[in-house]
Amino acid sequence: MKRLFFVPRGRSTSERLARGLLLAGVFALAVVAYQRNFERVIARTEARGVVADPAGVLSREDRLWLLEAAEHLRGRFGLELAVRLGTDIPPPTLNNPKKIVVYAAPDCAGSRVVLPPLAAAGLPAGLPADLAREHLDAACRAGKPREGLLATVGLLVSALDEAADKAKGDDT
Template sequence: MRAVLLAGVFALVVVAYQKNFQHVIDKAAAKGTVADPAGLLSRDDRAWVLAQAADLRRRFGLELAVRLGGNPAPPRPDDPKTVFLAYDPACRESRVVLPPLVASALPAGFADDLGREHLDAACRDGRGREGTLAALGLLIDTLDQAAGRGKGETQ
């Protein structure tokens, strides 16, 4: 009987350790550039997002935080360097949060439209992956256009 109880306690300890370890891993992943608990992105998609993040950092000095599912914590409202893209698997509360200076250089309501009209709409159509990649691509293209206007280039 003691052996069975000891084995049961040991099994509970192993399960608790695994759950805690997974929680720590999830928490650490949520602090990186891409956190994908929803499992939307392939390895190639993730590599593309990371390349876009490196390009945003190099060209504009901006950090990119992409959260696909889970409970994403948005950046601080006064964070002047983080572009935050959060995909909601329930298709209701996806959002894009831009630093104030970046938001002022883009069309009014642009970030809200990306969240609502691109991410949530794609989610409802069952195309969350495509919507996420398209929203990020559209954001980068719009930033490029704003930078061109700022330099006096015509398009």
């Protein structure tokens, strides 16, 4: 009887078994390495979708903090966060009513915070405009766009958390 081409060759059964297990181990390592690389590529792509900073205003720690804030918003509210510094603002589309856009204008005058209608309904009226005007634009004019952006996102996340806690009845 002829052996199949993929069966490991060996003198004894235990040697064939060991060779077969080693071959399976090599395939398993290749699959794990491919999966980790794929996850890393996905994380980098998602990070580009969350933060667009062509001028390099934000540090690595700032980007990580913004990614954590985006993850918090996604996990708790199902909202996506998009932070844009000096790029063209992507308008909120009707197809994606779950995206929060924080846009810091390079001219320190046209910054915007765009919230989905459902999220905006739970917050005080005029909060997005105040955040854009009083934090993003004012900090940009003071020469501190980084601090203004981080403060805006932090205040927005805490306002959404407070609104959600009040809706649940947790007024502590």
